[in-house]
Amino acid sequence: MALIVQKFGGTSVGSIERIEQVAEKVKKFRENGDDIVVVVSAMSGETNRLIGLAKQISEQPVPRELDVMVSTGEQVTIALLAMALIKRGVPAVSYTGNQVRILTDSSFTKARILQIDDQKLRTDLKAGRVVVVAGFQGVDEHGNITTLGRGGSDTTGVALAAALKADECQIYTDVDGVYTTDPRVVPKARRLDKITFEEMLEMASLGSKVLQIRSVEFAGKYNVPLRVLHSFQEGPGTLITIDEEESMEQPIISGIAFNRDEAKLTIRGVPDNPGVAFKILGPISGANIEVDMIVQNIAHDNTTDFTFTVHRNDHLNAMRVLENTAREISAREVIGDTDIAKVSIVGVGMRSHAGVASRMFEALAKEGINIQMISTSEIKVSVVIEEKYLELAVRALHTAFELDAPARQGE
Ligand code: ADP
Ligand code: ASP
Ligand code: MG
Numbered sequence: 001m002a003l004i005v006q007k008f009g010g011t012s013v014g015s016i017e018r019i020e021q022v023a024e025k026v027k028k029f030r031e032n033g034d035d036i037v038v039v040v041s042a043m044s045g046e047t048n049r050l051i052g053l054a055k056q057i058s059e060q061p062v063p064r065e066l067d068v069m070v071s072t073g074e075q076v077t078i079a080l081l082a083m084a085l086i087k088r089g090v091p092a093v094s095y096t097g098n099q100v101r102i103l104t105d106s107s108f109t110k111a112r113i114l115q116i117d118d119q120k121l122r123t124d125l126k127a128g129r130v131v132v133v134a135g136f137q138g139v140d141e142h143g144n145i146t147t148l149g150r151g152g153s154d155t156t157g158v159a160l161a162a163a164l165k166a167d168e169c170q171i172y173t174d175v176d177g178v179y180t181t182d183p184r185v186v187p188k189a190r191r192l193d194k195i196t197f198e199e200m201l202e203m204a205s206l207g208s209k210v211l212q213i214r215s216v217e218f219a220g221k222y223n224v225p226l227r228v229l230h231s232f233q234e235g236p237g238t239l240i241t242i243d244e245e246e247s248m249e250q251p252i253i254s255g256i257a258f259n260r261d262e263a264k265l266t267i268r269g270v271p272d273n274p275g276v277a278f279k280i281l282g283p284i285s286g287a288n289i290e291v292d293m294i295v296q297n298i299a300h301d302n303t304t305d306f307t308f309t310v311h312r313n314d315h316l317n318a319m320r321v322l323e324n325t326a327r328e329i330s331a332r333e334v335i336g337d338t339d340i341a342k343v344s345i346v347g348v349g350m351r352s353h354a355g356v357a358s359r360m361f362e363a364l365a366k367e368g369i370n371i372q373m374i375s376t377s378e379i380k381v382s383v384v385i386e387e388k389y390l391e392l393a394v395r396a397l398h399t400a401f402e403l404d405a406p407a408r409q410g411e
Contacts, residue, residue: 194240
């Protein structure tokens with residue numbers, strides 16, 4: 001008998017019919033004799049709808065109150081699923097994050113899980129009940145409701161699996177696994193049987209929203225066997241593993257990630273003295289803005305240009321801070337650009353292969369796509385390009401690195 005944590009995402013519980021289908025599925029696992037903890041998201045679109053309501057009151061809603069509100073989406077689905085299970089003769093009970101006591105810090109809208117009380121869950125499981133837990137939410141030490149950031153139900157699932165030492169955490173969603181890239185953008189994307197934690201972490205942090213980054217971090221840290229599966233189609237899904245198999249067929253690149261969430265800022269004609277980077281980025285981090293990619297040009301005429309990217313939501317704020325800095329250090333001008341996208345190739349195979357980056361640049365050059373910024377690490381290469389070329393770039397790279405699925409007959 002196994003203990004399995006099953007997380008169902010928004011589209012999988014997006015209607016009463018789907019919730020009934022999920023209940024059928026959970027019932028089958030139960031009949032196999034497995035102990036089941038289910039984590040659910042809000043119905044698809046519900047979290048966005050709630051945020052939209054708050055934005056009608058204020059452009060920047062108070063984070064504490066936002067969390068009180070958006071956490072309600074998941075409270076609805078846990079109760080509906082528990083009802084659907086009970087209707088089928090499966091004993092079940094639902095809990096909010098607070099009721100379980102999923103203790104988090106107090107960073108509203110992006111809280112981190114500190115501790116999970118597993119007592120209640122274990123008692124219920126022992127009594128033969130399926131436990132249905134609200135994803136995405138917790139409670140801080142003062143009793144305030146918190147949420148874990150968008151996509152946070154994945155993290156609830158993995159954290160519960162870690163706390164309960166579950167045999168597996170299964171993430172059920174609307175695709176049948178992790179693909180070489182978003183299958184909605186590249187129809188030729190291929191499902192991966194396996195991907196390493198390290199690669200999945202890069203893919204998630206570079207924009208593949210199939211798993212929330214923190215859920216992958218948690219799974220790696222606590223060694224939780226994690227699998228991504230389709231909610232309503234049979235199949236093996238994708239296993240996230242520790243092993244880096246040494247096989248001849250190990251591809252150099254496992255996947256391509258992309259995002260449109262960044263904006264670029266350039267400060268030009270900066271007097272080139274020691275400490276320039278600190279003078280420019282110090283006030284940015286002082287304003288609590290995270291910087292991603294950075295490029296500083298070699299100086300000529302004793303001045304330099306300095307370019308960096310931030311989250312698009314922080315763009316206006318960062319522009320304001322940078323314009324101030326420009327005045328203080330007598331820089332020539334500040335330029336902002338939100339028409340950018342970041343495309344990244346990811347793969348542990350890169351460690352043992354030279355020339356991966358140049359193959360990437362060649363593929364982009366062939367399509368006439370200009371690269372504005374580059375950053376590399378041991379297992380990834382990222383470039384910033386003009387946003388309108390994003391899909392073209394992802395497709396070209398997918399083909400160049402031989403990731404395309406073989407054409408089916410008749411295609
Ligand atoms: P859920 O609501 O179940 O949490 P999400 O929308 O958060 O589902 O995540 C699933 C989606 O992630 C898919 O529909 C797909 O479009 C997207 N996605 C992005 N990158 C990938 C990838 N590499 N593999 C699979 N899906 C991906
Ligand atoms: N409902 C939350 C969101 O839409 C959490 C989740 O779905 O994982 O972000
Ligand atoms: Mg999700």
